[in-house]
Structures are given as structure tokens and as C-alpha cells.
Amino acid sequence: MFSLQHHIRVKTNRERVTARRDFLKAVSVAAVAGGAVSWTDRISAAASEMRSNGKACILLWMAGGPSQFETFSPLAGHANGGATKAITTSVPGIEIADNFPSMAKMMDDVAIVRSITSKEGSHPRASFYMHHGYLPMGGVKFPTLGANVAHQIGDAACELPSYVRIGGRGQNSGDGGFLGVDYDPLILANADRPPQNTRPMSTDDRYARRLNLLRGLETDFGRSEGSDVVSDHRKLVDSAAEMILSPKMEAFDLDREKTNVRDAYGRSQFGSSCLLARRLIENGVTFVEINVGGWDTHQDNFTKVKELAGQIDSPMAQLITDLKSRGMLDDTLVVWMGEFGRTPKINPRGGRDHFPKVFNVALAGGGVKGGQVIGRTSPDGSEVADRPVQPKDLFQTVYTTLGINPNHENMSLVGRPIRLVDEGSVVTELLG
Amino acid sequence: MRIRDTLVWAAIIAAFGTVLAPAAPISAEPAHAERTVGKTAREVDRRLASELHKNTADLAPAAADATWLRRVWLDTVGDIPSPEHATAFVLDPDPKKRERVLAELVANPQFGHNWARYFRDVVLYRRVEERAVLAADSVTAWLTEEINEGSGWDKVARDFITCTGDVRENGATAIVFAQDGRTEETTAEIARIFLGIQIQCAQCHDHPYDRWSREDFHELAAFFPRTTLRQVVSATKRSFEVGFNDNPRIRGKGDNANRTGAPEHYMPDLDDPQAPGTRMQPKFFLTGTELDFGTSDAARRGTAAELITKSPWFAKAMVNRMWAELVGEGFYEPVDDIGPDREASAPETIDYLAEQFAANDYDLKWLVQVIASTDAYGRESRPRRLPDDVPFTANVVQPLRADQLFNSLLSALSISETDRVPFDFKNEAAKAYGARITPRLIFNAAFGYDPSEPRESVSGSIPQALALMNTPQLNVAMSAGSRLRTTALGKMIASIDDDEQLVTELYLKTLSREPSDSELADALAYGESVGDRSEAAEDLLWALINSSEFSHRR
Helix, strand or coil: CHHHHCCCCCCCCHHHHHHHHHHHHHHHHHHHHCCCCCHHHHHHHHHHHHHCCCCEEEEEEECCCCCCCCCCCCCCCCHHHCCCCEEECCCCCCEEECCCHHHHCCHHHEEEEEEECCCCCCHHHHHHHHHHCCCCCCCCCCCCHHHHHHHHHCCCCCCCCCEEEECCCCCCCCCCHHHCHHHCCEEECCCCCCCCCCCCCCCHHHHHHHHHHHHHHCHHHHHCCCHHHHHHHHHHHHHHHHHHCCHHHHHHCHHHCCHHHHHHHCCCHHHHHHHHHHHHHHCCCCEEEEEECCCCCCCCHHHHHHHHHHHHHHHHHHHHHHHHHCCCHHHEEEEEEECCEECCCCCCCCCCCEECCCEEEEEEECCECCCEEECEECCCCCCEEECCECHHHHHHHHHHHCCCCCCCEEECCCCCEEECCCCCCCCHHHEC | CCCCCHHHHHHHHHHHCCCCCCCCCCCCCCHHHHHHHHHHHHHHHHHHHHHCCCCHHHCCCECCHHHHHHHHHHHHCCCCCCHHHHHHHHHCCCCCHHHHHHHHHHHCHHHHHHHHHHHHHHHHCCCCCHHHHHHHHHHHHHHHHHHHCCCEHHHHHHHHHHCCEECCCCHHHHHHHHCCCCHHHHHHHHHHHHHCCCHHHHCCCCCCCCCCCHHHHHHHHCCCCCEEEEEECCCCCCEEEEEECCCCCCCCCCCCCCCCCCCCEEECCCCCCCCCCEEECCECCCCCCECCCCCCHHHHHHHHHHHHHHCHHHHHHHHHHHHHHHHCCCCCCCCCCCCCCCCCCCHHHHHHHHHHHHHCCCEHHHHHHHHHHCHHHHECEECCCCCCCCCCCCEECEECCHHHHHHHHHHHCCCCCCCCCCCCCCCHHHHHCCCCCCHHHHHHHHHCCCCCCCHHHCCCCHHHHHHHHHCHHHHHHCCCECCCCECHHHHHHHHCCCHHHHHHHHHHHHHCCCCCHHHHHHHHHHHHHHCCHHHHHHHHHHHHHCCCCCCEEC
């Protein structure tokens, strides 16, 4: 629970803050008396507070495996490129697919890696790999990228969860793993709807009283039989209670934005998700993941990708623009990726199948040097011709960019140290 | 026991007699079945002891009656016992009361409902076709009937594998529908659910650690290419129909991606995805049994069903899954990844239990009775063990599945499912596909999880915690109500004068046990501090419903 006792840094709405302080006092005194706060909880809370460095990350996850050719690695002039045309961008010499006219204008801030290469061609394994930097392994509950980032640099003083996932039924997207429920993502099905049931059904005083009663209830059960579930459950109840009593809940309310801002992001689910991501980061959330499904284009690849790109191109460009104009881009890393790419050859159904051997990732902000392309493929797109980048290299880079030591070791539940990334090296060209 | 007036309870026992399950008919099980249950359970414990438990000091003690009763209710009928049932059971001096209650519970129709919902989740959580939620009702209704009638698990599997018909009328179509009728996906699911073998890893490449090759997988898939799935075009309902295509003039695609059925299955050429690939002859990887090219869909799927249900892995997969659900951990983990290349934690025990399950006609009621009669099941719970600890020294606390939690809420708050149920979570996905939206479905969307996932990876979430704490209508149901709208709590407060009894009743109503001395003292002190009896009772009920003990089975 112990972020509850933390110093509260809220600039607005003095009244509510005072009420909140009283509330926290009421809860925490009893909690300490009841022995609900373990020594490790205090230490870890303090440690993560010290580590917090103001950096944040937005992961735009393209579930299903987006075609590299129809996005940021067009193959104009080769039969494998299909009907997709290449367009010039704001950076001379860099061309991307014509499905992304708005992103083409943002190229100065964007770096494209065209030579990501992996061996994982099935959705569950590949999605796990690109979310965790590890392949699934029995017995080890690896934390997902967002959980590791939240654990390393999350702002424990923030009443909102450090890690929020918006939309979709992502496959193997992962959770806090052995880091525990504190680092599980808060999952929102829909960016336009704030989390439900966030208004206590009793006065603040009575709510605090009830929470204290609840905490005292489970001492017997929590002592032996259910010590693990009781402890997890308490953390959840505490984070939930803390969140909903926070004035920062307003971050979830997109209607607080001006009409022109909402219009700039677009009135679509992805547009709202991007705007919500920016609002959440502004309010102290460290990692926001936005899921966009539908990229598994075994059939009608060209029509489908055009449609999907039409949904994401403009909001994604607006997100980068907006972060930049608010001075947030240098500290906010935006990563666009999926679990793998698509086959260079077009199948008889006009589709492209799974292809992990060569695919692409786009990055912006967070100190990443924009306006560059890293890696090159063979003219037919079937091989990496220059600068192969393994998923583990990418994870090394993402952690490093966020000011996190990729070699940091966490102790897993079985007492085995697990590094954030166990192999690979930083793609230094990406760092400014 | 904190029962002041034993006469009151004696009266309750007299009123309820020994019938402890709701509306349970007196067990008509033949004495023979009862004997094999007890005998098999004892043999399972004996084998576990010799394989794993040489050191009996590790073993958790047997669970107390109240704990055991709540556990066995949730595991059989998916609900919590009422205060009357809990009290009567604890006071019942019959040394055979556990056996008796167990037999009554598996004979209760709710037993079929509970496990039908479980297997609905097993099938539908892995859906690749979102609209498969349309089959949620039909698959639940069909499985409920099969399980309650005592059909063997082999019959259920055969029906799933050979299904045809409208997905809203024949629940057996659910696996094919959930996999969008696609040959490879359907094959993989059938192998996973009924054999516990994840052969789909061999779909794209030969797996380095498994013996199955790509050919093995695609030869198995060759039993299913002719299966079709088509949308039913009707002005009045949206549905789909599983069928077959034996008409050689309608040539579907080699991979049946368009769901119109293909005469034969083709294994794709990984180097040349545009090539048609290799035509595969149906062949069962575990026995080598083959069918000719050109065989009809009915013969293919019928043969596949026979081969799968006759395989020793069929019984083992089910035993492993049910054991994991009841004892908290499978012999193999995850429950659906067993097979000859995996190691069981107690191989002789699971082999024996699987053989006995087959010898007892794959009877699910029998299997649940046997497992729930073992000492391994009846022990107190402990937190999930670490990999190096000895397995099965204790039962394991499990998060309730959504249906169990939903039923428990209804029981604890005395709400009937047909009443206006206090949940208002949105589920637009289901709505969009025209499924019947019920409060239970909505609740399941918010609280459900894939029951095949390793249970330690299932954790609660902030939205779930918020839903139980703050859903407005649920708070009304947890309140003392008003003169116009009475609630169960309101009636309790009015009818029980003694605070101690009121607290005890609230504990029994929610956690199916009496409070400990310190819990009672705390609750009474809380009441004192609040001053208002009604408010204090509301707060206590709210806290009990929001406790982790309520949302778990210990």
C-alpha cells in the first residue's frame, strides 16, 4: 500500500488534497498498527521513488504483425512490394509507404529500424518475445516491458497506476510477473470511457473506516493459508482506493480537453487512446500501452493495411507533435511495433503471411535521434542486408533510452536473478 | 463452536435432516460406485505417499469441516453453502458426513451447470473468432445436460469433434466455431483440450524438444479439412452453421482458410508460401492409423474422435485437469501441456487414476467424487509451492472463477438471478454480435479468466476491486435497505437482536464459517465505535464481500 503515505504533489484543487490527506492519515495509522506494511514494501517504495527520473514510454502495439512493406519499409520497384507506393518524407532520402502521409511529415523526429530479425513466427510466442524480451519459459514469470519500466522508474508518489494498457485483447502481452500485482497494467477497454466504479458509495470518512475494517479482517487467513492472496488483494484494494480518491482521476476524462485538441487527435478509438496516453503521462503514469489489432493480414493485405494505417497515421503524428509542443517529447519514448513482419511474397489470397526474419520498428522521442533509418534489407525484402537488430538489442536500447540499466537484475520468485535483458547490445546509432 | 442455543440448531438439523445440498435428490448411486470411489481415493493417497510423501511432517493437516464444506460446494456446484447448511454440517456427528454430502452434491443439477460453464470457458477463451460468444448459451446448456445425465467424457469429446449444425442450437459446435472452422486451429484445439498435447508448435517448424514433426501435425489436420462453417442468412437471427463439404466439384482452398471445406489438407511450403504445399494423408500421430485420401468428412472426423478418445492421453488429460482444479496443482503444469515428453510429478498416481477413470466410463461425477475424497484434496491450503517444494502437501487457495463468484454474491446477498441483478458493466463486444446479454455474462466479462492458464498467473485487477467496492447497485444490495426496498441485510438486522449473533450470521452468510474469537471481538468493537448498529452491519458486510477470502476458495 505504501505509496499511500507518500508526499502528495498536487498543484491544483487544494480542497480535495486536504480531504485526501485526512483520509490517508486515517487509513495509514491503522495500517501501520495492524502490521500491514512490510519492511520490504517500504524499502521498495522508497527505492522506486528515488529512481524515478521523469522519463516515460508509450508503446503503440500493432497486434497480429504489421506488414513492414506497407508501413515504414516500402519496397517500391520490386514485385514483392505489391501495390504500395513509397512517398518522400520531411527527411531527404527517407521514403515510407504512402499509407502514412502524416507520419511522413514527422520524419525528423522518427527513427526507423528496418532490420529487426527474429525466429519466432507464431503469434503467442512472438508476442510474448516482443513484450518481454524473453521467450516463455516454464517456471519463470517474466515481467512484461511495461511492468519492468514501471518498476524501475515508476513514480511511486503518483496515485495513478504506473502502467496503463488501453484496448484490445492482446495475446501474451504479459503483466507484472514475478514483480507482483503492483506492476500489473491497469487495463482500459475503451479510451473514451474512464474506469468504471470509481466513485465511493459512501462518504470519504466512512469509506476510510470501511477500508480499515477490511484490512483488519483477514489477519487469520493472511497469516498462513492465504498469505499470498491476502497480500496481493490488499495491494489491489489500496491502489484502487488511492487511485479513485486522487484528483488525477481527471486525467481519464478526455472531455476536459478543448474541442480543437480532440479534433486534432481525431475522434477515433486510436485517436482517443493517443490523447489519453498523453494525459496519463502528464499526470505521472510511466508506461502506456495502446493495442491496435487486425494486422494479421493473411488475406487482402493491401486493403486491410491501408485501412488500419488510415486509423493510426494521423493520431500517431499528432501524438508526437503534441508531446513536442508541450516539451514532453524528449522524456517520452514512443515505440511503434508488432510481434513480427509479413512475408515478402504475396500469397494467392492477396495476403502476406508471418515473417519474423525481417521486420521493422519505429521510434520517436525519449532522446532517440530522429530522421534516420537503421538497417537495410535485400532488394526483395527477404533478408537483412545490413545492421541486423535482434529483439534483445531493441530491448537493450529501449531500457537505456529510458535511463534504465538493462543489466539490472531482479530476483525472481524462485530466487534466481533475472536480468532485464540477458543478451544483445544497445543500438547506439539510435541514441542522440 | 459459538452456538449459544444448541436447541435452535438442533431444530435446524431436524428440519433439514441430512439433506445438505439444495434440492438434492437422495443419492441413487449404486453401492458399487460408492465403494469404487472410496477404494480408488485411498489407492491414490497410497501411491502419492509412496511417490512423494515419505516425509509426512510436510503434510498440511486435514481442513476443518467448515473450510472443507465451502471448498467442496464451490468445486462441485460452484456456489457457497448457506448458513444453515454450514452449521448443520459442522454439528452433524455422522463420521461419514463428508462422503454423504459429496455424493449428494455431484447428484445436484448445479453440478452440471458448474462444470459446463467451466468447459465453456476452456473452449471460448481461446476463440479466434469473436462471434463465437454466440455459442456460449448453447454449449453451456448442452454440457450441463450431458454432465448431469452422466454421459462419459468420451461421448462429450466425440460430439465436439464430429459436430454439425447451427451453433446456437448445438453446443457441440463450439470448438469448431471458436476456431473459425479453420483446419489447423481446430486441430490444435482438439489436441490441446482432449489429449493435453500442444502439437500446434509443430505447425511451422519441428520443435526441438518435442518428438512431433510438422508432418505429424498436418497429418492430424488432414482429418478436418472438409469441415465447413458458414453464416446462416436469416432475417430473424444471426447464427453460423458447422457442416461439411464432400462434394468434389466444390474445391475449397487447400488450407480451408475460407471455411468452405477442402477435399484434402495441404501442408504449406515454408520457403514458398505461394506453392500449394504437400497434400497430407490423414494419419494419427499417436498410433499411426491412416485413412485414405478421398475419405468423407463423417468418416474422417468419426475416426479422429475414436482414435482420440481411445488414446491413454485422453483419460490422462482430463484427470490432470480435474485434479489441478480440485487440488490446486496438476501432475503436469500447465494442465493442457502433458504428453510423452513431459514429466509428471507423480507418474504412477496419475497413471492409476487415468486407468480407473477409463474403466469407470469416463464418468466426470465419479472422477470429482474420487478426487474430492482423497486426503490430498482434504488438507488445509497453503500458498502455492515453490518449484523445489514437494507437490500436493496441501490444497491451494484458488481465485474463484467468475461464475462461482457470481453465484456466491447472489447467495451471500440473497438475490435471485432472475431478479434485477446489481451489475452494470458494459460488454459492447458481445452486444455487437447479437448474443443474449445477461448479468452473468456481463459479470463474466469483468471477472472471468482462461481456466487453462496456470492459476498463479491469474491475478485480480484494479477494475475488479473497484467493481466489488463501488458498483452502485451492488452497494444497495449490501445495504440495510429502506422501508420501501428491503434487503436481506435489513431483514437480518431487524430479526436478530443480539450483536454477536448478527456478526456470526454475516460471517456464515459470506464466508460460510463462524468468526474466530478475535474476529468477533473486532467486529463488536467496530460496532461500538460506529455507534449505529445498522451502519456497522452494512460496513461489515461490505468488508466481508470485499475480502480476499470471499473471492477465493481455501
